[in-house]
Amino acid sequence: MDEITEVLRREFDAEEGSFLLRLRGDLEWDRAAFTRLERAMRAACEKSQSDQKLDRWIAEGFYEVATWVPSWTSHPNFPRPAPDAYFEDCIERIGDLANWFFRGWHDYSEGHVWTDL
Numbered sequence: 001m002d003e004i005t006e007v008l009r010r011e012f013d014a015e016e017g018s019f020l021l022r023l024r025g026d027l028e029w030d031r032a033a034f035t036r037l038e039r040a041m042r043a044a045c046e047k048s049q050s051d052q053k054l055d056r057w058i059a060e061g062f063y064e065v066a067t068w069v070p071s072w073t074s075h076p077n078f079p080r081p082a083p084d085a086y087f088e089d090c091i092e093r094i095g096d097l098a099n100w101f102f103r104g105w106h107d108y109s110e111g112h113v114w115t116d117l
Contacts, residue, residue, distance in 0.1 A: 004044055062102070
């Protein structure tokens with residue numbers, strides 16, 4: 001199993017130390033865990049953009065992250081990470097990655113560089 005798949009499985013299964021577990025259980029936006037998840041999602045998009053079929057578990061994971069994270073963190077009392085621009089960029093990024101994963105292409109022009117957040 002390659003490293004990208006391992007990371008996504010651990011993250012999507014909300015295993016110990018994962019971004020999703022920290023977000024749900026500890027109400028904490030773990031920046032390092034988010035970066036690990038985001039990089040793996042981005043790599044999966046690059047790797048699968050020409051695939052005609054997607055594994056259900058990975059599709060479900062992308063869907064859950066793209067829908068659940070914005071919903072869970074939208075509560076006004078949720079302790080969002082500072083600055084606000086970082087948080088907003090992260091929410092936008094997971095939506096962009098889900099779109100890219102499901103469509104096989106992203107909304108940005110050719111040569112777009114995906115910077116780390």
